[in-house]
Amino acid sequence: MLINRLAVLIAERRLNISKLSEETGISRPTLTQISKNENKMIQLETINQLCMYLEISPDDFFSYLPYEFEFDFLSSDLVIDFVGTKTYIDVESFNFDFTFELVIKVVYKDGYIPINVSGSLGISKHFEKRLVITLKVENENSDAWQKYISDLSVDFRHIFDDSVIKFLKLNLFDAIEDKLEHECNILTNDYTDSIFETIDSYDTDLKCSW
Known part of the structure; x- marks a missing residue:
């Protein structure tokens, strides 16, 4: 990288x-x-x-760095809550809890080292207009996390954090769109676009533990 x-x-x-x-x-x-x-x-x-x-x-x-980072979902679950109908969504009332398991791949020329993590993404309960992402590293992967991620320099850690946030947001948006359309019978429209724009405008805190 x-x-x-x-x-x-x-x-x-x-x-x-x-x-x-x-x-x-x-x-x-x-x-x-x-x-x-x-x-x-x-x-x-x-x-x-x-x-x-x-x-x-x-x-x-x-x-x-002599390696890159790639991300793959293993599983995910989304719970949403909002005030609205089939044709209207009150964007300000929209809330969600997105939980997931993913693998972070430390990719070298001849292969990769997998780091399995679980986590959640949701709207902060303590601060307005702020998202909170929590990552929990599996115990067997703690040494790899420490070696390849925790010890990154400031500039590379910023790139890593930003990549994680973008990856999770994109998958969150796909999950919201799918849930609204197939489970809530709401056709995606300008309201869903407004939801995505609102969520994307929030500051994001990324917290990691192992």
């Missing part, structure tokens, strides 16, 4: 995207994508400008 460290580098220097854009001439959208590692192709000239401005080498700009 190869990532850039722009977010960490500008934080260390107490810079922000707007200032960096002004000083380098690189557009704010481009810098934002780079800092979130959403831009898979960065032009050499852009890397050169950033390294010159930050006074670093390309070795300082990039970080590398």
Whole structure:
């Protein structure tokens, strides 16, 4: 896994995207994508400008791990609660509890190491507009979790956490859509889109234990 460290580098220097854009001439959208590692192709000239401005080498700009992470569901269950009818859903009343078992694969060139975890995803009972994801690592996988995930550097841990959150949200949305349509007999429509947009806008806390 190869990532850039722009977010960490500008934080260390107490810079922000707007200032960096002004000083380098690189557009704010481009810098934002780079800092979130959403831009898979960065032009050499852009890397050169950033390294010159930050006074670093390309070795300082990039970080590398000799493995990738992949995620597969083993099982999941969704319980939902809301006020509504077959044609209307009160988005503000929508609540859910999504439990699951999944395997996190530490993928090398010639294979992978599986880490089995169970967990839940739901709306916080203590804070408004916040999701809580809880992961529990199976006992037999605790050493692998410690070696490959707990000891990740800050920049790689951020990428890992963000990947877990995106993976779980996508599967949650699929499960909500399926449950509303097949169990609640509600056709997916603008209301379900509003539910997804609302959930996606919430801040997310990721808690892990083993």
